[in-house]
Amino acid sequence: MVDLLRTWKLDCLTFAMMDDPGSWRLRAIERVELVSAHWSASERSIHVKPLSEVRQLHRPLGRISGDHSSVTVVLPIAELPKATIFDLVMEVAGEPVYRLSREETARIQARYIRHLAVEAGLWRLINGRLEQLLAEIFAFDPRKLRQEVKEAEMVHWTKRHWRKSDTALDAVVSRYTSLEFGRQAPTQARLNSWESFADQINGWSLDYVIPNESRISASQNPLLAMPRFMQQTHLGQKRAGRVLENLAVLIEKAHSRLPDPRAQRLLSTYYSYGYRWQVFVECQVPLHESFEITLTDKRATSFDRPRAHLQTRNWWRDRFYPTAHYNVSFADAGTNHLHVRVSDTKVRLVPEGCFAMDEAYRIKCPSPGDERTLEFYSRYDFRGDRRERIWVAAQVQLSxxxxxxxxxxxxxxxxxxxxxxxxxxxxxxxxxxxxxxxxxxxxxxxxxxxxxxxxxxxxxxxxxxxxxxxxxxxxxxxxxxxxxxxxxxxxxxxxx
The missing domain is CATH 1.20.58 (Methane Monooxygenase Hydroxylase; Chain G, domain 1)
Known part of the structure; x- marks a missing residue:
């Protein structure tokens, strides 16, 4: 009971921070350096104002016991892609911190989705079982499946239009799901019913994420999380299918309430958690002093267009004018700053080839502070209605x-x-x-x-x-x- 009460108190503060990150973060500065053709280095600095001065945090802070100068919080740091990340180092107020486990992070994310559902007036549609399914969806690691899909993409091509064969990729995902189910594999009729719910959920995702990874994102394809959900809850196929149906109803009701910003926030957050981790750390922070959060990491550099498989491949443009793509959070502080540069002296940026796109990679995102040179691409934004997450494209060329x-x-x-x-x-x-x-x-x-x-x-x-x-x-x-x-x-x- 004590642990549940403590978790509830920490959640209240964490969710208040996630609801309005700009209220307690002054600015976030992200520096991306294209180190090689395979890796890019990222350094993110977040300047935090004194928490005691943030009006939105007064009530949740009052519930947490602590001394007069510091308080223990579960701090949301940043969102990272569900990909291989090396050399992840984080510091809060000058002290090294460590991220919570994947399972604990997923449970916090599931509770936050429930919090957003309550805010959107959909609290009747979510219960403990659905929260457990959400936790398994957000805990799903797509890296193994992504590798299998990439191997299939290298082999199967539709020669007439020179596009990737969707049938072959669906077969890879179906085989992977069947192996995960094992002896719990549902009947074909029930599996068809579950796939119809998954297709509905995926169909409402087009405005929030790129469709490229719809087969391997558990938020868009919740069948990927069903095997582990059934193992953890010991539910039979009928009851597990009912929980999946409840998820489809929740997403449908949220979609029907658009353009309500609360429903939009629920959908955007749900789908983004399918391909991004929310990094949480439990640490002690000063209460009456400003402090800084820093995060450095290395991750793979992607030169593939996020929506490349949906259109005819442009061989000449992709090879003569390679463009690196980077997905970043860009509305998690009062002002967000982004700087992209290249360390190799033989390579320069192409100013007209540097831009930002929305999360679905369909609409260009203008900024009041864009600066493009041969050495760097810089942008900042302070507007309250800016996109939460953006794709940054940086075209490179020889000097x-x-x-x-x-x-x-x-x-x-x-x-x-x-x-x-x-x-x-x-x-x-x-x-x-x-x-x-x-x-x-x-x-x-x-x-x-x-x-x-x-x-x-x-x-x-x-x-x-x-x-x-x-x-x-x-x-x-x-x-x-x-x-x-x-x-x-x-x-x-x-x-x-």
Whole structure:
């Protein structure tokens, strides 16, 4: 009973902080550095005003016992993607802190969804069983399934439209779910009924998240969480299916109340918890003094467009103009600042290719403070109606000097190839080539091209130039093939 009372008191304060983060966070500053083609480093600093001065926190703070200078809280730090993250380090008020476990985090998130349902007037539609299902949905780790889906995407393509085969991906997810159910696998008729509820829930998600990961996000596809939910609650298929139906009813009722901002907040939070973790730490913070929260981590750099599989693939744009994408929270403080830069001196940003999109990656998000240069992309926003989460796109390109060298070599290779074809085929036999002529055309272009190809030591520069490099290597290969062909057919004489 004491533990339940303490949990309730901590939840009241935590949920008050999550309801209005701008009331107690002065500013949040996030710095993203593209370190390599595989990893990016992020550093997030949050400046917090004295909690005793925040009017919205007076009542929940009064319920928590503590001394006159500090208080123990479950502090919401940030939202992180459900992906592999390395070197996660957090500090609160200068002291190192550690995130709560995945299971405990999911239970807090489930209780927060219940809190939002009460705020939206839907408290009758949520009970303890549904809260347990929500906890299992939010605790689901999609990384293993995501890897299996990626492997399937590399194999199955629809040749006619050059798009990924949805049928093949559905088969991967179905096989994964069947293995998780094991002996508890439902009958086909019941599974079809559950899939209809999952399809309804997924159908209402289009305005809040990108559809790319709808099969592997448990918020959009709650069937992924059903095996563990049944194992933990020991419910039979009929009762478990009724809980899933209650979830569909809750989401449907919330959707019917739009554009009520409380219902919109409930839906947005629910769907975002399917592919993002909310980081919580239990720590002691000063009550009457401002303090700072810092979070640093490294995560994978994504050069794939979030909605890429829904449209025809643009091979040339994706390879000649690679763009890194980064998902960030951008309304969790009074003002939010974001800075993106590249550490490699051979790589620069393309100012016109840096922008921000909404969470569903459909609408561009303007900002009153955007600044774009070759060295960095910076934006800030203080408006109360700004998007909670945004996608930041940062297009990268070789520096002007190296870009000029690459295109110069490509032009040189094209010129050499044209000259060989002209002299060896068009002008023959009026003009006869000898080995010295061919060597004068081949060797300078080949050696210069080879030096450019092996000049880079960083994976980011190699990623940026790989399309141009591939084009150059193809030209050199064709150039040598033409030269060898001319030798073979006797149109190049050996010697003088």
């Amino acid at each position: 002007r000097t190296w870009l000029a060298l690459h295109w110069g070599m490509i032009v040189g290779a094209l010129a050499g190839l044209s000259l060989l074809i002209w002299l060896g085929f068009v002008c023959y036999p009026k003009v006869e080539l000898n080995s010295s002529d061919v060597a004068a055309i081949l060797l300078p272009v080949t050696f210069a091209g080879a030096l450019i190809v092996v000049s880079d030591r960083t994976t980011l520069a190699m990623r940026v130039k790989r399309a141009k490099q591939g084009f150059l290597m193809s030209l050199l290969l064709v150039l040598w093939m033409v030269a060898v062909s001319l030798y073979a057919i006797g149109r190049v004489t050996i010697g003088d």
